[in-house]
Amino acid sequence: MSPEVVLPIIIPLLAGALTLAFWRSTFYQRWISLFATTALLGSGIWLLSSIRETGFVVMQMGGWAAPFGITIVADLLSAIMIVLTGIIGLAIAVFSMAATPDKHQKFGYFPLMHLLLAGVAGSFLAGDIFNLFVWFEVMLLASFALLTLGGERAQMEGAIKYVTLNLFSSAIFLSAIGLLYGMVGTLNMADIGDKLSQVEHTGMVNVLAMMFLISFGIKAAAFPLFFWLPASYHTPLVGVSALFAGLLTKVGVYALYRVFTLIFIGDTGYTHTILLWVAVLTMLTGVLGAAAQFEFRRILSFHIVSQIGYMLLGLALFTPLAIIGGVFYIMHHIIVKTNLFLISGVVYRLLGSYDLKKLGGVYKQRPWLAILFLIPALSLAGIPPLSGFFAKFLVIRAGLEVDAWIATGTALLVGLLTLYSMIKIWAEVFWKKLPEGIDDSRLISNRTDSQLLVMLIPVVGLTLCTLYIGLNGEPIYQLASDAADQLLNPAAYIEAVLGENL
Amino acid sequence: MNDKKTKIMTFNTLILHTAALFLLPLQLIFSVFLLLRGHDEPGGGFIAGLVASGAFVLYLFAHGVASTREIMRVEPRDLLALGLLLGLAAMFPGMFHGEAFLTAQWWEFSLGETDIKLSTVLIFDIGVYFAVLGTILTIVMSLTESEE
Numbered sequence: 093m094s095p096e097v098v099l100p101i102i103i104p105l106l107a108g109a110l111t112l113a114f115w116r117s118t119f120y121q122r123w124i125s126l127f128a129t130t131a132l133l134g135s136g137i138w139l140l141s142s143i144r145e146t147g148f149v150v151m152q153m154g155g156w157a158a159p160f161g162i163t164i165v166a167d168l169l170s171a172i173m174i175v176l177t178g179i180i181g182l183a184i185a186v187f188s189m190a191a192t193p194d195k196h197q198k199f200g201y202f203p204l205m206h207l208l209l210a211g212v213a214g215s216f217l218a219g220d221i222f223n224l225f226v227w228f229e230v231m232l233l234a235s236f237a238l239l240t241l242g243g244e245r246a247q248m249e250g251a252i253k254y255v256t257l258n259l260f261s262s263a264i265f266l267s268a269i270g271l272l273y274g275m276v277g278t279l280n281m282a283d284i285g286d287k288l289s290q291v292e293h294t295g296m297v298n299v300l301a302m303m304f305l306i307s308f309g310i311k312a313a314a315f316p317l318f319f320w321l322p323a324s325y326h327t328p329l330v331g332v333s334a335l336f337a338g339l340l341t342k343v344g345v346y347a348l349y350r351v352f353t354l355i356f357i358g359d360t361g362y363t364h365t366i367l368l369w370v371a372v373l374t375m376l377t378g379v380l381g382a383a384a385q386f387e388f389r390r391i392l393s394f395h396i397v398s399q400i401g402y403m404l405l406g407l408a409l410f411t412p413l414a415i416i417g418g419v420f421y422i423m424h425h426i427i428v429k430t431n432l433f434l435i436s437g438v439v440y441r442l443l444g445s446y447d448l449k450k451l452g453g454v455y456k457q458r459p460w461l462a463i464l465f466l467i468p469a470l471s472l473a474g475i476p477p478l479s480g481f482f483a484k485f486l487v488i489r490a491g492l493e494v495d496a497w498i499a500t501g502t503a504l505l506v507g508l509l510t511l512y513s514m515i516k517i518w519a520e521v522f523w524k525k526l527p528e529g530i531d532d533s534r535l536i537s538n539r540t541d542s543q544l545l546v547m548l549i550p551v552v553g554l555t556l557c558t559l560y561i562g563l564n565g566e567p568i569y570q571l572a573s574d575a576a577d578q579l580l581n582p583a584a585y586i587e588a589v590l591g592e593n594l
Numbered sequence: 595m596n597d598k599k600t601k602i603m604t605f606n607t608l609i610l611h612t613a614a615l616f617l618l619p620l621q622l623i624f625s626v627f628l629l630l631r632g633h634d635e636p637g638g639g640f641i642a643g644l645v646a647s648g649a650f651v652l653y654l655f656a657h658g659v660a661s662t663r664e665i666m667r668v669e670p671r672d673l674l675a676l677g678l679l680l681g682l683a684a685m686f687p688g689m690f691h692g693e694a695f696l697t698a699q700w701w702e703f704s705l706g707e708t709d710i711k712l713s714t715v716l717i718f719d720i721g722v723y724f725a726v727l728g729t730i731l732t733i734v735m736s737l738t739e740s741e742e
Contacts, residue, residue: 098695106682113675154688154696 096142097149097166099135100174100213103128104181108206121202122189128206129185132213133178140171147578148588150219158589159280163219165589168575169419173216173346176426179557180338181209183550187434188331190546191441196241196329204241208234208335215343219589221269222279224347228265228311232258235340238332239324250324257320261310268303275300282589285354285582294359301356301363305370308351312344314404315373318397322381325396326389326446330437333389337396338430342422345403349418352407353579354586360410367408372502375401379509388436388446388521391513392429395472398506399425405503406487409494415576417486420569424471424479424561431468431554435461438547439521442535448517453526457535462522464548467555469518471562473511479561482569614656618665621649629723630716639719643726650727651734659738670735674728681721684714 107128114120143149143166153162166174184205192201211231218224240251273279275296276287291297306317313321321341325333348367356363378398385391403425406418436446438461443451455462471478474485484507491500526532534541561568578584625646632638654662688697701712 095689095695102682102685102695105678109675109678109682112671112678115671115675151694153694154698155694 094142094149094151096135096138097151097164097217100132100139100177101164101210101217103132103135104206104210104213108203108210111202111206112200115198115200115203118194118197121197122185125185125188125202125205126182129178129181129209132209133175133182136171136175136178139166140168140175143168143171144574148585150588150591158219158591159278159283162223163280163282163589164217165219165282165585166217167578167585167588168571169346169349169579170216172419172423172571172575173342174213176342176423177209177212177216177339179554180335180426180430181205183430183434183554184331184335186550186553187334187437187547190543191331191437192329199241200237201241201329204234204238205335208238208339212339212343216346219282220280221272221284221351224281224350225262225265225269228343228347229262231340231343232262235336238335239328241328241332244327247327250327253320254324257310257317261307261317264303264310265307268300268307271296271303272300280589281350281354282586285357286586286590288355289358297356298359298362301352301359302366304351304356305348305363305367308344308347309370310344311341312348312400312404313341313374313397314344314370314400315377315397318374318378318400321397322385322390322393325393326387330389330433330440334430334433334437337392337433338426341396341400342403342426345400345422348404349407349579353415354582357582364408364410367404368496368499371401371404371408372499373401374398374404375502375506379506379513382513383509386448386520388439388448388451388517389433391448391517392432392436395510395513396429398510399429399472401506402484402487402503405499406490409487409490409496409499411490411494412573412576412580413486413493414490415579416569416572417483417488417490419572419575419579420486421483423568423572424483424558427554427557427561428468428471428480431551431558432465432472434547434551434554435465435468438544438551441544441547443526443530443532444534445530448520450527450530451521452524452530453522453532454535455522457532461548462518464551464555465522466518468558469514470511471558473514474507475511477562479558479565482562482565486569610656614653618649618653621652622646625649625723629719632719633713633715639722640726642719643723644730646723647727647730647734650731654734654738659735662735666731670728670731672728673724674732677721677723677725677728679721681718681725684718684721687714 107124110124111121114124139149148165148167150163150165152158153164208231211227211234214227215224215231218227236251236255239254240247272284275291276284278284278287288297310317325336352363352367375398378394378401382391382394385394403418403421406414406421439451439454440446445451467478471480474480488500488503491503625642628637628645629639629642650662650666685695687699689695699714703710
């Protein structure tokens with residue numbers, strides 16, 4: 093009996109129901125959210141530590157044995173993702189205490205946030221591909237609502253693209269599940285992995301692999317169907333943007349890691365080569381798209397796309413070192429990207445804009461904020477000794493080992509262009525003089541702004557996480573390495589889930 | 595102007611007015627019947643919740659939002675929250691017996707001649723019932739109010 097594996101799903105669901113019950117009082121909603129996300133982080137750490145001991149934690153819902161019942165299963169990758177979900181959830185809950193207008197809270201900001209977290213955690217823990225679909229839908233439903241909360245014109249425009257492409261992706265996902273079920277007669281991922289290794293028609297398996305690649309690729313914002321992301325992520329409240337930026341696309345990446353290490357490993361020469369090109373083009377288009385932008389959050393959004401490319405590259409190279417690099421990259425990226433979005437929110441609070449042309453002079457008035465920006469920004473660009481350097485280093489080193497010259501070259505180039513983008517933000521927002529006619533009363537005022545202080549708590553916390561990953565890389569590397577070991581030995585996963593029913 | 599608008603929202607026909615008054619209790623009783631019947635035969639929390647919300651929606655069309663709120667006495671959003679909490683509560687009893695989450699627990703006892711079987715499944719179904727009722731009424735009432 094191991095409750096820690098379901099707690100990460102139950103806690104946000106319970107918090108969602110409780111915040112809904114207290115819909116009249118924003119005070120209770122905020123505190124419930126704070127406690128719930130802390131508990132989520134705690135349960136994630138509990139799960140991680142028990143997985144360090146046992147390798148896998150499996151629970152069959154309602155006592156119905158796999159492969160017939162619903163399986164909740166956690167391996168090291170799932171546990172890492174759950175811990176990260178907890179960290180991001182907590183950061184957003186703290187940030188939202190200060191930065192959420194009453195109007196949004198009245199229309200269910202907090203219940204939706206918890207529903208989203210439940211969907212994300214459920215996706216990481218689902219051991220059954222249909223349940224993975226259901227959790228995806230829970231997550232998307234909550235994200236549709238969060239995205240349009242506030243009801244501004246730009247939000248609707250972004251939401252239409254977001255909803256259309258994501259529904260398209262869900263439809264492909266569902267058809268692929270149907271076809272897969274028709275082929276192997278099971279939905280349990282471990283069982284599918286076991287049965288597919290005995291299937292004769294590899295052609296059909298490859299078709300299915302491509303369907304999953306397209307579907308999860310859209311959710312992960314991979315090339316070519318990534319444009320929903322930069323079209324929508326800069327429109328909602330900054331807390332929502334940061335939550336999405338940290339977690340949503342990474343659920344797609346996680347799903348790709350899961351199916352392309354467990355299920356579709358029969359013909360890696362075909363599937364993982366396509367994945368490699370997708371990764372290369374994702375990196376390149378993302379970073380080139382960012383170069384043309386002049387809106388804080390849009391630049392960051394395009395960089396999500398390009399960073400997704402690195403994670404996919406790790407999966408596509410499919411060597412132990414590459415997978416370690418990919419997992420390390422996911423850990424680093426979730427923290428850094430959320431942090432950068434939160435900083436854009438702090439700047440917005442000071443100067444009331446996200447447009448780089450209307451910002452400036454922050455360094456002169458608030459040098460500490462500039463430093464808080466510089467750490468994650470340089471980490472994103474991969475400057476040593478920050479976390480991004482090690483993440484990029486591992487992936488690129490893995491690329492060199494298998495002579496993937498084009499992919500490695502692109503990865504290096506994209507790193508350089510990322511630095512260019514970060515320097516652009518630095519120069520425009522922090523360094524240059526504030527343009528004429530911008531209201532800077534908040535920027536230069538000496539009065540203690542308690543809301544601003546609350547907004548800075550998660551920024552500082554996440555910056556410390558980045559520094560920790562960078563300066564104390566060894567245990568994190570070890571963690572990623574153990575996770576990669578598990579991913580590359582699907583037999584252990586299959587045995588853990590199916591046990592004696594194998 | 596005001597008169598005209600309220601006319602759009604409530605259909606002022608005598609037949610509908612009277613019918614809604616009579617149908618409301620009947621539909622609610624029927625929904626409870628469906629809810630309890632659900633375990634072994636067609637029925638259950640979802641369909642029962644739909645029937646119950648149908649009852650209130652019909653009343654709303656005939657008499658307007660304000661009087662529907664009056665007879666309901668509770669906010670639909672509270673019903674939704676109650677439903678979710680009941681549904682979640684049904685997950686835990688299994689765990690206290692050392693079994694997996696969501697494992698159904700049964701309590702059987704006799705009341706006179708009849709055997710009564712209570713279970714966590716029923717709690718879950720009641721939760722679904724309230725959640726469906728709360729969701730649909732929240733949607734319908736918000737739409738009607740925004741139009742008014």
